[in-house]
Amino acid sequence: MYCPHCKHPDSRVIDSRAAEDGTAIRRRRSCPACGRRFTTQETVILMVAKRSGVTEPFNRDKIVRGVRRACQGRPVSEDQLAILAQRAEDAIRCRGSGEVPSHEVGLAILGPLRDLDEVAYLRFASVYRGFESLADFEEEIATLRRERKPDRDRARRAGDESERGIPPEGTPEPSRPGADGAGLEPAGLGAGGAGPEPAGLGAGGAGPEPADQQHTDQQEQRAAAR
Secondary structure: OOOOOOOOOOOOEEEEEEEEEOEEEEEEEEOOOOOOOEEEEEOOEEEEOOOOOOOEEHHHHHHHHHHHHHOOOOOOHHHHHHHHHHHHHHHHHOOOOEEHHHHHHHHHHHHHHHHHHHHHHHHHHHHHOOOOHHHHHHHHHHHHHHHHHHHHHHHHHHHHHHHOOOOOOOOOOOOOOOOOOOOOOOOOOOOOOOOOOOOOOOOOOOOOOOOHHHHHHHHHHHHHHH
């Protein structure tokens, strides 16, 4: 490769690294004549066959330019356009073919563009698919609505359950007190579950003796002692 600085017809590779997810190789080169260094990048050439029969190298910038026109006036940034072009190129290269028809490039654009902006998708599809009447637009819009209906139904059900206080699917039930689900025993219960014993009970559980009965017992004890 010619040196871009002094036009020397030879250069030496001093470093090589994979780039763009392995679809390209970036090489660092040095010129033996002037000693200056420069970087080159090698990629597999993907050819696109047009309807006229002419073939040309795949150009990602052409995708960006075509989609940019369809996105005119829409809230789509340049970064989003670049990501869309990358997704379309990845989908084409994953087919493993060195030459693809131009209509397959358009099909690879439609999917990511529909996810990005539906209005821009309709504009691009109307040109790419050659819409000729309002019925073509209505049919495409109906298709978009059918594809979005399951998502809207799921969102509506989730909103209704949230308003009724129903937890989402997969939410664990709140734990109950006690290992076996029984409630906690009230404070003061004995081991057998009975209520607390009233104060002043004797060992046998009987009530306290009356004062007259205690006095009579003392007199009998004194008489016996005499």
